[in-house]
Amino acid sequence: MAEIQLYVDGRELTVEDSKTILEAATENGVYIPHLCHHSDLNPAGICRVCLVEADGILVPSCRAPVAAGMVVKTGGDLVNKARRLAVELLVVNHHDDCLACGKNNDCKLQEVARYVGVDKERLKRLRSRELRPVDDSHPFIVRDYNKCVLCGICVRTCDEIPCVEAIDFSFRGYDTKISTLGDKPLQESKCVSCGECLVRCPVGALLPKNGAQPAYEVKTVCSYCGCGCGIYLGVRDGKVARVRGNQDSPVNDGELCVKGRFGYSYINHPDRLTTPLIKRNGKFEEASWDEALELVTEKFQEVQNKYGAESLGGLSSARATNEDNYLFQKLLRSLGSNSVDHCARL
Numbered sequence: 001m002a003e004i005q006l007y008v009d010g011r012e013l014t015v016e017d018s019k020t021i022l023e024a025a026t027e028n029g030v031y032i033p034h035l036c037h038h039s040d041l042n043p044a045g046i047c048r049v050c051l052v053e054a055d056g057i058l059v060p061s062c063r064a065p066v067a068a069g070m071v072v073k074t075g076g077d078l079v080n081k082a083r084r085l086a087v088e089l090l091v092v093n094h095h096d097d098c099l100a101c102g103k104n105n106d107c108k109l110q111e112v113a114r115y116v117g118v119d120k121e122r123l124k125r126l127r128s129r130e131l132r133p134v135d136d137s138h139p140f141i142v143r144d145y146n147k148c149v150l151c152g153i154c155v156r157t158c159d160e161i162p163c164v165e166a167i168d169f170s171f172r173g174y175d176t177k178i179s180t181l182g183d184k185p186l187q188e189s190k191c192v193s194c195g196e197c198l199v200r201c202p203v204g205a206l207l208p209k210n211g212a213q214p215a216y217e218v219k220t221v222c223s224y225c226g227c228g229c230g231i232y233l234g235v236r237d238g239k240v241a242r243v244r245g246n247q248d249s250p251v252n253d254g255e256l257c258v259k260g261r262f263g264y265s266y267i268n269h270p271d272r273l274t275t276p277l278i279k280r281n282g283k284f285e286e287a288s289w290d291e292a293l294e295l296v297t298e299k300f301q302e303v304q305n306k307y308g309a310e311s312l313g314g315l316s317s318a319r320a321t322n323e324d325n326y327l328f329q330k331l332l333r334s335l336g337s338n339s340v341d342h343c344a345r346l
């Protein structure tokens with residue numbers, strides 16, 4: 001890959017020739033407002049908020065490649081006017097109730113509208129659309145069409161990350177919306193509930209059903225299967241309130257499946273066993289680990305004496321660490337049995 005020089009707001013930048021103008025600017029600390037761009041996804045150039053002037057022509061910087069000697073202006077009358085129009089057209093039918101919105105203060109629309117500036121009086125005159133019903137059919141995701149800015153990030157995410165293609169743009173003009181095949185509720189579509197669209201939606205159009213904000217996070221590894229995805233557990237009131245993928249984890253790059261992202265209620269579930277149980281007189285009773293292990297040793301010996309060592313077998317768990325699984329097979333082999341397996345084929 002060759003390096004080239006271009007000029008952004010009068011500054012000479014040296015970048016790889018494969019970059020877009022937006023990437024070149026961002027890498028060099030120059031802010032260009034954008035909404036439909038996400039660094040995990042192929043650029044789409046839908047929202048037109050990232051318009052810049054390149055060699056005198058307005059181009060969407062998320063899709064325009066850099067060129068040697070190119071002169072880029074990220075501001076100025078031409079750029080600002082075009083951007084403001086793009087943002088106003090996005091905001092105009094956005095039923096904003098920022099104070100009650102789960103995305104407040106973490107919202108890309110707020111960010112770009114604040115940066116670009118919008119004419120509130122003009123917006124009032126243009127506003128027309130009626131409120132649309134919210135789709136809360138899904139067990140984990142709420143889709144609020146009234147806050148959707150049609151950036152297409154959820155559609156591209158579903159196509160490019162889990163490769164499920166459960167959603168797409170549908171209808172035309174003012175009626176355009178993101179929907180499933182046959183405009184059915186998300187829960188009845190082929191959505192696999194990975195939640196990858198949810199984490200990338202730049203506004204409050206896709207929000208988790210459980211809206212609790214964690215007080216702090218704990219970095220750990222998902223214990224559901226043998227993949228070992230890096231996660232952060234969000235904790236509130238001593239309980240897990242949310243899970244997010246660790247983007248620095250080489251295993252999953254921040255991506256998660258439905259179990260890792262949403263299946264955490266078992267951790268604090270009242271039915272969860274937290275102590276060994278021993279059946280006495282037909283009823284399970286709580287016991288200490290020493291009591292339980294003694295009983296297991298006794299039973300193992302009984303079986304071994306009666307039927308031979310090969311009659312023993314063990315099933316290990318993909319939720320245990322490699323080291324624990326290694327010790328488990330060692331235990332079985334030391335008892336004289338090679339019958340050991342695991343459940344890692346999830």
Ligand code: SF4
Pocket residue numbers: 094095096097098099101102103104105107108109110147203204205
């Ligand atoms: S999506 Fe953003 S702009 Fe819209 S109501 Fe929520 S916080 Fe406000």
Ligand code: SF4
Pocket residue numbers: 147148149150151152153154155178200201202203205206
């Ligand atoms: S739901 Fe969110 S990600 Fe999808 S198009 Fe609307 S604003 Fe974009």
Ligand code: SF4
Pocket residue numbers: 157158162164165166167190191192193194195196197198
């Ligand atoms: S949750 Fe996953 S599968 Fe379902 S629509 Fe979103 S990205 Fe697609």
